[in-house]
Amino acid sequence: MAGRINPVVKAVLEWGPIAAFFLGYVKLKDESFTIAGTDYHGFIVVTAAFIPLMLLSTGLMWWLSGKLSKMQVATVVLVVIFGGLSVWLNDERFFKMKPTMIYLLFGGLLGIGLLRGQSWLKLVLEDAIPMQPEGWMILTRRVTAFFFALAVANEAIWRSMSTDVWVNFKTFGLPLAIFAFFMTQGGLFKRYGFEKP
Template sequence: MRNINPGLKAALEYGPLVVFFLAFLLLKERTISLGGNDYGGVVGATLVFVPVLVVCTLAQWALTGKLSVMQVLTLVLVVVFGGLSIWLNDPRFFKMKPTIIYAIFAGLLALGLALGRNWLELVMGGALPLTHEGWRTLTIRLIWFFVALAALNEVLRRATDPGGFMGLVLTDQAWVNFKTFGLTAATFLFFIANSRLFSRHALPKDGD
């Protein structure tokens, strides 16, 4: 795997999200016409987001020579569910994507532990050297974190449906804010909250 400039890497990873957010702000009160259909709001922003994500992901692959399982799975689900939202002009399919992807990640990690294989350690062990016990603890916490994010997204996206969900009524703007900023912030906070685990289970360096 080839290393690339950290600024460029961050731009390729988070740029599509920023584009989605800006496109939604531009289109939530307007529409764009394509193929005889009018698109606006979440669907219009999805129409912009999908090709941008495809280009940025392929650029990362071309520059580094490798993509993570999370990147590949995210790209596939975005293309499938984003494509369904655009085809049917219905934002619900795209809004379901975070629920499904976090549920899949939680399920895969749990299956790995059940089979006696920590797939998180296999994928990230080279970048984050921890003891096996540290990886097991982190994986269990990450499973519950992904379950919580999947459940939270499901509640919030249902609350944007007509009539709301269990008394909770949200606008599309609230869900877009959650997807753009809330999920990213939650991930950063999760790893910050586990900083003690990283220091406690870090493998000793040569000479220590």
């Protein structure tokens, strides 16, 4: 059934689990559940539900489109690892670390590419953003620095603020920051972009 996926379906599969996590957290954040003799805070229960939901949505994305980006695969693996640790050890800190690990991983990989004189970002986004090689190198340097900044921001927020603040930051702050970042790159796209033949 692989092929071009409907944009609405794609958006639902990408953002649905995040929205479900947020709504679940809002509903259960003050609840406590005893499972097999152990008390679990609502955050842990919602995290436990988020992991299979993320796996299901990613699996459906792969089934419908026939492909997954390396970024999607890495994100799902880190969700399973850090979400699983939070549930297993009944400690929400591991799941809060997940965005930090994701942005450090992506920033680190892009940084390795830059040290080799290559834009690995181009390999991921070339079809979406046709641009000259010089433009890709500039954008990659900016995205690398941005990812490291997001990692620092996530660490600062989850370590110094309440879980409510962190959940809002993860659900709304991070996507808005990424959107705003790419909106500010319009001059770069205009200068180095070109029309696909």
